[in-house]
Amino acid sequence: xxxxxxxxxxxxxxxxxxxxxxxxxxxxxxxxxxxxxxxxxxxxxxxxxxxxxxxxxxxxxxxxxxxxxxxxxxxxxxxxxxxxxxxxxxxxxxxxxxxxxxxxxxxxxxxxxxxxxxxxxxxxxxxxxxxxxxxxxxxxxxxxxxxxxxxxxxxxxxxxxxxxxxxxxxxxxxxxxxxxxxxxxxxxxxxxxxxxxxxxxxxxxxxxxxxxxxxxxxxxxxxxxxxxxxxxxxxxxxxxxxxxxxxxxxxxxxxxxxxxxxxxxxxxxxxxxxxxxxxxxxxxxxxxxxxxxxxxxxxxxxxxxxxxxxxxxxxxxxxxxxxxxxxxxxxxxxxxxxxxxxxxxxxxxxxxxxxxxxxxxxxxxxxxxxxxxxxxxxxxxxxxxxxxxxxxxxxxxxxxxxxxxxxxxxxxxxxxxxxxxxxxxxxxxxxxxxxxxxxxxxxxxxxxxxxxxxxxxxxxxxxxxxxxxxxxxxxxxxxxxxxxxxxxxxxxxxxxxxxxxxxxxxxxxxxxxxxxxxxxxxxxxxxxxxxxxxxxxxxxxxxxxxxxxxxxxxxxxx
Numbered sequence: 001x002x003x004x005x006x007x008x009x010x011x012x013x014x015x016x017x018x019x020x021x022x023x024x025x026x027x028x029x030x031x032x033x034x035x036x037x038x039x040x041x042x043x044x045x046x047x048x049x050x051x052x053x054x055x056x057x058x059x060x061x062x063x064x065x066x067x068x069x070x071x072x073x074x075x076x077x078x079x080x081x082x083x084x085x086x087x088x089x090x091x092x093x094x095x096x097x098x099x100x101x102x103x104x105x106x107x108x109x110x111x112x113x114x115x116x117x118x119x120x121x122x123x124x125x126x127x128x129x130x131x132x133x134x135x136x137x138x139x140x141x142x143x144x145x146x147x148x149x150x151x152x153x154x155x156x157x158x159x160x161x162x163x164x165x166x167x168x169x170x171x172x173x174x175x176x177x178x179x180x181x182x183x184x185x186x187x188x189x190x191x192x193x194x195x196x197x198x199x200x201x202x203x204x205x206x207x208x209x210x211x212x213x214x215x216x217x218x219x220x221x222x223x224x225x226x227x228x229x230x231x232x233x234x235x236x237x238x239x240x241x242x243x244x245x246x247x248x249x250x251x252x253x254x255x256x257x258x259x260x261x262x263x264x265x266x267x268x269x270x271x272x273x274x275x276x277x278x279x280x281x282x283x284x285x286x287x288x289x290x291x292x293x294x295x296x297x298x299x300x301x302x303x304x305x306x307x308x309x310x311x312x313x314x315x316x317x318x319x320x321x322x323x324x325x326x327x328x329x330x331x332x333x334x335x336x337x338x339x340x341x342x343x344x345x346x347x348x349x350x351x352x353x354x355x356x357x358x359x360x361x362x363x364x365x366x367x368x369x370x371x372x373x374x375x376x377x378x379x380x381x382x383x384x385x386x387x388x389x390x391x392x393x394x395x396x397x398x399x400x401x402x403x404x405x406x407x408x409x410x411x412x413x414x415x416x417x418x419x420x421x422x423x424x425x426x427x428x429x430x431x432x433x434x435x436x437x438x439x440x441x442x443x444x445x446x447x448x449x450x451x452x453x454x455x456x457x458x459x460x461x462x463x464x465x466x467x468x469x470x471x472x473x474x475x476x477x478x479x480x481x482x483x484x485x486x487x488x489x490x491x492x493x494x495x496x497x498x499x500x501x502x503x504x505x506x507x508x509x510x511x512x513x514x515x516x517x518x519x520x521x522x523x524x525x526x527x528x529x530x531x532x533x534x535x536x537x538x539x540x541x542x543x544x545x546x547x548x549x550x551x552x553x554x555x556x557x558x
Contacts, residue, residue, distance in 0.1 A: 001518050002553040004443035007531060009478060011447035018453060019461050022446055022475055033465060033472070035231045043192040047173040048164035052148045052189060055163060057196045059123045060092040067121040068096040069108050070288070071128040071182070072279030074272045078217030079127035079150070079186040081291040082210055086190045089206070090197040095119050098284040101347050102371070105378065105402065106411055108133040113140045121145060128152070128182025131167055132404045134160045150189055152182050153404055156394050179224045179471075183217030184232060211236035212243050213291065219264050220272035224471035233467050237262050246299035247290040251275070254303045264467045265474075274303070277310045280348025317352050320345050324353045324367060325360070337439060338392075338430035339365040340423045347371065351380035351409070358382040362441045364389050364430060368419065376401065377419055381410045386438040387430065396425045443551050445531055449477040451504025456543045459536050474533050476550055479503055482510075482528045489516040501530065501547070509537055512549035527555040 010025035023029060043049055059066050066087060070080030080096050087094040097115055099105065104112065107129040113136050116124050123146045126133065130149035137160040140147045149165040159165055166189060168175040180188070187210060194203050215236020218229050225233055240262055243249055248271075252258060255270040278287035286306065293299035320343075327341045339357050350367040357365035364387055368379040383389035388407040397403060399422035403412035414422055449458075468474040485500040485507060497512035497519050510530065512518060522528075532547035540546075 006442035043188040052164040064122040072284035074220035076128035212240035219267040225469035250299040250303035337434040509546040
């Protein structure tokens with residue numbers, strides 16, 4: 001039953017003020033969470049920003065064809081939507097290209113440059129990619145095409161040949177906030193460029209209205225919800241609530257948020273996946289067309305198509321997890337500190353499979369699949385705290401065709417003949433650099449909750465701390481001595497666990513997703529220790545709350 005042998009409880013003492021106790025345990029203050037315009041840094045602090053702005057202004061005024069080259073995930077699609085929105089507003093001669101995950105892979109490659117040239121491009125702007133597009137940028141330079149790279153991914157080698165590289169994570173850039181999403185960097189470019197074309201209130205209103213897209217891309221890319229991102233997300237959620245974009249209106253409705261307030265979880269778990277699925281299973285253009293839809297009629301059709309595609313993705317993911325899990329044996333786990341599997345899966349779900357394997361086995365996971373019979377394998381990796389998977393993969397560069405990513409997630413491609421050598425090299429690196437304690441599953445708990453706070457007033461107090469997300473997660477509480485009143489399985493095939501628990505005279509529903517089997521070993525009258533996120537129980541209504549269980553174990557009699 002117990003998923004985490006170790007509970008790291010930050011505040012195990014009595015407390016007077018719940019919010020103050022939470023903030024103290026996180027090393028945060030109320031002021032740090034109450035952000036305003038003062039947290040925004042001038043976009044000109046980004047290295048090469050003035051070069052990029054001058055070249056783009058010249059291209060717009062000179063009617064030169066600008067081609068925006070984006071990415072197939074939510075961040076890349078939103079980045080493309082933001083820049084295209086601005087360029088079209090100021091009358092630029094422009095177009096866009098998005099890579100097909102299955103045909104093109106990640107990032108700008110020479111065929112992408114050729115396609116842009118065929119469109120008449122005199123200037124290419126990459127958004128959410130480009131920092132490692134060496135071959136493509138060499139070709140563009142040789143063909144006399146200027147390239148502006150707008151990216152946020154880590155610089156892993158020397159910089160590519162480009163007119164300008166706007167990226168807070170290039171090694172020589174001293175921009176104070178390093179955690180912008182790709183769409184955040186793109187917004188900064190538009191912010192700087194807009195001064196040449198828009199003035200006063202018109203400019204302020206226009207930039208403000210872009211923040212729905214900025215918030216969506218930032219949350220979906222799991223960037224920290226602090227600093228500049230916090231302001232983007234706070235303002236963006238308000239803008240999205242009343243968005244002027246038909247595509248976002250219809251996306252909200254089909255995801256069940258027509259009349260419901262939006263939170264970061266709404267973007268991360270409901271809206272974002274429906275954008276992401278276009279690039280996972282089909283082409284990302286479907287998602288970008290939705291965000292750029294001109295009216296609600298066409299937007300509704302597009303949103304419905306993405307919703308159906310997302311249901312298909314969920315089914316493929318369930319099957320894929322079972323298949324991938326069957327490839328991991330006890331001997332593999334005993335010998336290796338990283339899971340590396342090869343199978344025949346849609347390229348759009350291998351990252352999801354890697355996440356599931358890493359979560360289950362408490363170690364980094366790499367999932368590879370063949371790219372449409374081309375003799376090329378494509379891999380996606382997810383890691384655990386304490387091991388930089390992007391760095392680990394980069395040490396195996398001699399076996400790879402392409403690679404890149406973040407400490408927690410990375411992607412790569414390699415020739416089929418190189419797979420075994422790569423697998424052994426990466427396992428050797430992981431076995432050397434991952435400690436036993438790194439693989440010990442642990443759960444961070446903010447504080448042990450008083451039974452009296454198992455109530456709606458706690459939800460209301462927590463709302464002061466929103467938005468939650470990476471770097472400032474929704475609080476996880478612990479509670480001892482919970483007595484089981486009733487227990488049952490719910491959902492299709494009894495997939496989920498539901499119980500009614502009582503603590504200190506208060507009864508509360510408890511829901512544990514994907515843990516229906518636990519209902520078979522829990523009995524009414526049993527006493528438990530529970531770790532959970534507290535949410536309003538909108539199904540029960542009338543001010544009820546429910547525990548969304550993260551972990552649980554029987555309490556020893558004392």
